[in-house]
Amino acid sequence: MKIPSSIWTLLIGIVLTLASLWYGQNHGLMPVQASESATLVDGLFNTMMTVSTGIFLIVEGVLIYCVFKYRRRAGDDTDGPPIEGNVPLEILWTAIPAIIVLGISVYSFDVYSSLNGIEVHAANPEATTEARSMPGSAIAATLSDSQGINSGAVAQNFGMEMPEEPKPADLEVNIMGLQYAWIFTYPETGVTTGELHLPIGKQVEIKMVANDVIHAFWVPEFRLKQDAIPGKESQFRFTPTKEGDYALICAELCGPYHGAMRTTVVVETPEAFDKWMQEQLVASKETLNQAVAVNPTQKSPSQFLTHHTHEMGIQPEVLQQIHQHS
Ligand SMILES: [Cu+2]
Known part of the structure; x- marks a missing residue:
């Protein structure tokens, strides 16, 4: 008994669709989702992954099938049949990608416009x-x-x-990117740190500039990447949703130590955040008191400043940069 080719096509189509849908949700390529916008971005990514898995399986499947089915048999030295053009086929393989690309662009614009708190200002x-x-x-x-x-x-x-x-927003943070560090200022308390602490579930508004060259604020778990530009403020909002320590990575090649320009984002409960903020306030007062006892004339500017900033996670090289710019 011979199974008709239309049945085969149908069966293969169903299997390919199911495999693509499964892999689109189970590729495991993304880090944990730690912000509200992460689900939106991942929805778009998973859709593209589903479509590209399907295309990959069709293309590679046909290729492997043809390699075996139409391989040269022993003693066969003839040419293949001369085939020239197929208009319906060409229309089809132009139309399908065009529809896919249009669909993805509409979807991705929709996701983009809901990111960065743009809908808040809308x-x-x-x-x-x-x-x-x-x-x-x-x-x-x-x-x-x-x-x-x-x-x-x-x-x-x-x-x-x-x-x-x-x-x-529930919380405002000013960020300064400079070669080669991130400096965070909380305008409500005036606290300045080298590590970004955020309370869970509170919308944070970032106002970010660069001191020297273009840097980029990137936290993969937040699915958030934004340039920090000298002389132009970048504003964006997001809401962290998952407790944990995440890496904030500079994602714009900004100089020889670009690779070291990273710090930690700590997402914690509002109580832990308030406690941390109080500690920072106390620490900044203590530092002021110590400053009175130090004779700065006996120290170089960076030596003097290191004493005040080492607890903030700011490196001595960074201080030298600030010193050059001031
Ligand atoms: Cu940088």
């Missing part, structure tokens, strides 16, 4: 456009002073103030 489109068109430089801050924006807040936020934000 409630007030005027404010959004105004903020986007305004360069976040020190000059802009000076200009906006005359428009009655609180100058202290502007200075603290590295330059730019969002006009009439509909919904403030």
